[in-house]
Structures are given as C-alpha cells and as structure tokens.
Amino acid sequence: MRPLVSKLVAAAALASAAVLPAGVVKAEYPTKxxxxxxxxxxxxxxxxxxxxxxxxxxxxxxxxxxxxxxxxxxxxxxxxxxxxxxxxxxxxxxxxxxxxxxxxxxxxxxxxxxxxxxxxxxxxSPILVARADSDIHSLEDFIEKAKANPGEVTVGVSNIGGVHHQPVVLLEEAAGIDAPVIAHDGSPQMNAALLGGHVDIISSWVKQSLSNVQAGDMNYIAYFGAERLEAFPDVPTAKELGYDIVWxxxxxxxxxxxxxxxxxxxxxxxxxxxxxxxxxxxxxxxxxxxxxxxxxxxxxxxxxxxxxxxxxxxxxxx
Missing domain, CATH: 3.40.190.150 (Bordetella uptake gene, domain 1)
Structure with missing residues (x-):
C-alpha cells in the first residue's frame, strides 16, 4: 500500500500546485x-x-x-x-x-x-537657467525682458505639459507675461539650445545643468523649491521673489x-x-x-x- 499512498500524495501535491492562481509570488521572491x-x-x-x-x-x-x-x-x-x-x-x-x-x-x-x-x-524642483553671457542675470531681468518683448522671450522645457513646463505656466500667470515655451527631447538638447542662443532661458534640473554652471557658461537665476538649495544658497526661490509658486x-x-x-x-x-x-x-x-x-x-x-x-x-x- 505504501507505493500507492506515495503516488496519491505526489498526485495531490501536483494538483494543488496546478491550481495556484496565476501571478502568485513564491515566498522566496524575488528569484530573478x-x-x-x-x-x-x-x-x-x-x-x-x-x-x-x-x-x-x-x-x-x-x-x-x-x-x-x-x-x-x-x-x-x-x-x-x-x-x-x-x-x-x-x-x-x-x-x-x-x-x-x-x-x-x-x-x-x-x-x-x-x-x-x-x-x-x-x-x-525645476530651476531656471540662463546663459552666463546673456543680459538675463536674475528672475527680475527675465520678467522685465519678457514684458518689454511680449511673445518673443522664450523658455526651453523638456516637453509640453511636463514638470519643467508646469511652473513656467504658473510664473507667466503670476508675472503677467507671455513667454513661449519650446520643447526639447531631454536635458542635453535643452542645454544645447540655451548655449546656442535658440532660447533665452531653460527650466531644468540642477544636475543636468551643473557642469555648464561650474564651467561658467550658465547661471541659475531662480529655484521653484520651497527653500533655497543647500548647495546653491545664493540662488533665490521664486516664492521669496514674490511669486507664490512651489513646484x-x-x-x-x-x-x-x-x-x-x-x-x-x-x-x-x-x-x-x-x-x-x-x-x-x-x-x-x-x-x-x-x-x-x-x-x-x-x-x-x-x-x-x-x-x-x-x-x-x-x-x-x-
């Protein structure tokens, strides 16, 4: 009888394994x-x-x-x-x-x-960046230039509707300016556009523009965070400059x-x-x-x- 019992136990084990719900993770997850x-x-x-x-x-x-x-x-x-x-x-x-x-x-x-x-x-949070040799050295410079030249001062962003674009839209509303955005396929393309003079400023990340800032080719002009960056304490937030935008x-x-x-x-x-x-x-x-x-x-x-x-x-x- 023992061989028969062994076969029945083995068959039951196989049957129970066969009916386990799809997608169940074994206890040793992850195995690959x-x-x-x-x-x-x-x-x-x-x-x-x-x-x-x-x-x-x-x-x-x-x-x-x-x-x-x-x-x-x-x-x-x-x-x-x-x-x-x-x-x-x-x-x-x-x-x-x-x-x-x-x-x-x-x-x-x-x-x-x-x-x-x-x-x-x-x-x-996104940070606004300008070319070091441009006439924009602060957020106030950018806004003044945009007001003096409606629809002509441009902002580079990574994509329309994306995280770099969103606070720029709110800034336009708060400052009463019209600054067209130009989308790029990622940070490297944005950097190239700024350095090439194809846009006036960009809305970027710290790390993605850091090497250009350290090389003296770009400047940070405003940060959309709640507080100033520890690594760049001289860069003001948009909020402290009078624009209630934290993004x-x-x-x-x-x-x-x-x-x-x-x-x-x-x-x-x-x-x-x-x-x-x-x-x-x-x-x-x-x-x-x-x-x-x-x-x-x-x-x-x-x-x-x-x-x-x-x-x-x-x-x-x-």
Missing part, C-alpha cells in the same frame, strides 16, 4: 532580476535619481535590478510598456509626479490608477496594476531600508535631490496632483 522601466532618456532627471536609488535598492532586495530606458511621446511609451507588462513583480516602473499629468491632458490609457504605487524616494517633482516606484501583495511588501521593505541609509541621502544631495519618504500614501499625493493639474492645463490651453 527585476526590470525597472524609466520613461525618460539616459542622463535626465528621472534616470539620474532612479540609478542612484537602484544602486542601493538591489542590495537590500537581494536581487539585480536592470534599468531600461523606454522613451518616446513625452513619457507615454515607457508608462504604456510598463502598464502592459505581466503583473508578477518582475517589471516595475518609475512612478514620477508627472504621471498625474496625462489624464488632465487627455492622454488615453495612462493615469495614476493604472499602476500599483509602492512609494517614493526623492524629490527635486516639486517626486520620484517613486510603481508596478503594473495587480502585482501580488508579497511583492509589494518586499519592494516597500527594501525601499524603507534605502531611506535609512545616510550614504543614499548624501548621494541625493550631490545632484540637488532630497529624500521623499512616502509609502503607499504616495498614491494619495499623485491623485492630488492629478486634480491640481486641471488648472495648469487650463492655462496651457489659453
């Missing part, structure tokens, strides 16, 4: 490398922040994280690629605070609720909707360990980033931004 999709180009703000984070994150997770830049169509290609991936915990995506822009802008198929939001890890851009982690709870828990647990690492915080500060430690509540922040974007979109459409 995880792909992390970034929707912006290499060297940009999202890429820089994500690669710094993943250097620490994969150590805490105990598994390799492979970063993949999937660019195009103002970030939509990357988000759609991630959305379409199997929700098994082995494909994740940069959940940025530009994710809420797509629904208000009328982009089909992309909104905050299409993803499981795990948490966030960093935040930064922050956060970087976080998301996944295709419906990943297993076990995967969510392990991804968040690894993220929390990275938050507590002082070396990670130091690396963030070097490129103008600060910690943004939100867990699942990061979803609520993104949904609030999605609602706030309605006003920005109205201004863009005027």
């Amino acid at each position: 490398p995880i792909e992390w999709i970034i929707m912006w180009s290499a060297g940009g703000g999202a890429d820089t922040a994500t690669r710094i984070f993943t250097k620490y994150f994969e150590k805490e997770l105990g598994q390799t994280v492979v970063v993949r830049n999937v660019t195009g169509a103002s970030g939509t290609v990357g988000y759609l690629t991630a959305k379409a991936a199997r929700p098994d915990g082995y494909t994740v995506v940069s959940a940025l605070s530009d994710l809420p822009k797509y629904k208000p802008l009328g982009t089909k198929g992309i909104e905050v609720d299409d993803f499981d939001i795990i948490g966030s890890f960093a935040v930064e 922050e851009h956060s970087y976080g982690l998301g996944a295709p909707k419906g990943i297993p709870e076990e995967a969510k828990e392990k991804l968040l647990a690894a993220m929390k360990k990275v938050w507590a690492n002082p070396d990670f915080a130091a690396d963030m500060r070097k490129v103008g980033l600060t910690l943004h430690t939100r867990g699942p509540e990061y979803y609520d922040e993104l949904k609030a931004t999605e609602k706030a974007m309605d006003h920005v979109v109205e201004l863009m459409n005027q």
Whole structure:
C-alpha cells in the first residue's frame, strides 16, 4: 500500500500546485532580476535619481535590478510598456509626479490608477537657467525682458505639459507675461539650445545643468523649491521673489496594476531600508535631490496632483 499512498500524495501535491492562481509570488521572491522601466532618456532627471536609488535598492532586495530606458511621446511609451507588462513583480516602473499629468491632458490609457504605487524616494524642483553671457542675470531681468518683448522671450522645457513646463505656466500667470515655451527631447538638447542662443532661458534640473554652471557658461537665476538649495544658497526661490509658486517633482516606484501583495511588501521593505541609509541621502544631495519618504500614501499625493493639474492645463490651453 505504501507505493500507492506515495503516488496519491505526489498526485495531490501536483494538483494543488496546478491550481495556484496565476501571478502568485513564491515566498522566496524575488528569484530573478527585476526590470525597472524609466520613461525618460539616459542622463535626465528621472534616470539620474532612479540609478542612484537602484544602486542601493538591489542590495537590500537581494536581487539585480536592470534599468531600461523606454522613451518616446513625452513619457507615454515607457508608462504604456510598463502598464502592459505581466503583473508578477518582475517589471516595475518609475512612478514620477508627472504621471498625474496625462489624464488632465487627455492622454488615453495612462493615469495614476493604472499602476500599483509602492512609494517614493526623492524629490527635486525645476530651476531656471540662463546663459552666463546673456543680459538675463536674475528672475527680475527675465520678467522685465519678457514684458518689454511680449511673445518673443522664450523658455526651453523638456516637453509640453511636463514638470519643467508646469511652473513656467504658473510664473507667466503670476508675472503677467507671455513667454513661449519650446520643447526639447531631454536635458542635453535643452542645454544645447540655451548655449546656442535658440532660447533665452531653460527650466531644468540642477544636475543636468551643473557642469555648464561650474564651467561658467550658465547661471541659475531662480529655484521653484520651497527653500533655497543647500548647495546653491545664493540662488533665490521664486516664492521669496514674490511669486507664490512651489513646484516639486517626486520620484517613486510603481508596478503594473495587480502585482501580488508579497511583492509589494518586499519592494516597500527594501525601499524603507534605502531611506535609512545616510550614504543614499548624501548621494541625493550631490545632484540637488532630497529624500521623499512616502509609502503607499504616495498614491494619495499623485491623485492630488492629478486634480491640481486641471488648472495648469487650463492655462496651457489659453
């Protein structure tokens, strides 16, 4: 009878394994490398922040994280690629605070609720940059020039409706100016346009313009953060100059909707360990980033931004 009993036990085990729901993560997750999709180009703000984070994150997770830049169509290609991936915990995506822009802008198929939001890890604000040899040395110079030349003084941004564009729209409203924006496919192109005299200023990130500033070719003229940057204490915020604009851009982690709870828990647990690492915080500060430690509540922040974007979109459409 023992052989028969053994066969029955083995058959029962196979049957129970066969009916496990699809997508269930085994206890040893992750058992293979995880792909992390970034929707912006290499060297940009999202890429820089994500690669710094993943250097620490994969150590805490105990598994390799492979970063993949999937660019195009103002970030939509990357988000759609991630959305379409199997929700098994082995494909994740940069959940940025530009994710809420797509629904208000009328982009089909992309909104905050299409993803499981795990948490966030960093935040930064756009900074206005001028060519060092131009006649714009401050935010006041820019506004005066724009008022004297309506529709002629231009601002370079990474993409229409994106995080660099959004505070510029609010600044135009607050200052009563008309300064056309010109979109570029990433920070390197914006820098080239500014240095080549094709735009008057750009709305960029600290890190993406830092080498040009250090070389004496560019100057920071105003920052859209809540406080002055620790690394650049002489650069005023737009708010202290009389424009009530604080625009922050956060970087976080998301996944295709419906990943297993076990995967969510392990991804968040690894993220929390990275938050507590002082070396990670130091690396963030070097490129103008600060910690943004939100867990699942990061979803609520993104949904609030999605609602706030309605006003920005109205201004863009005027």
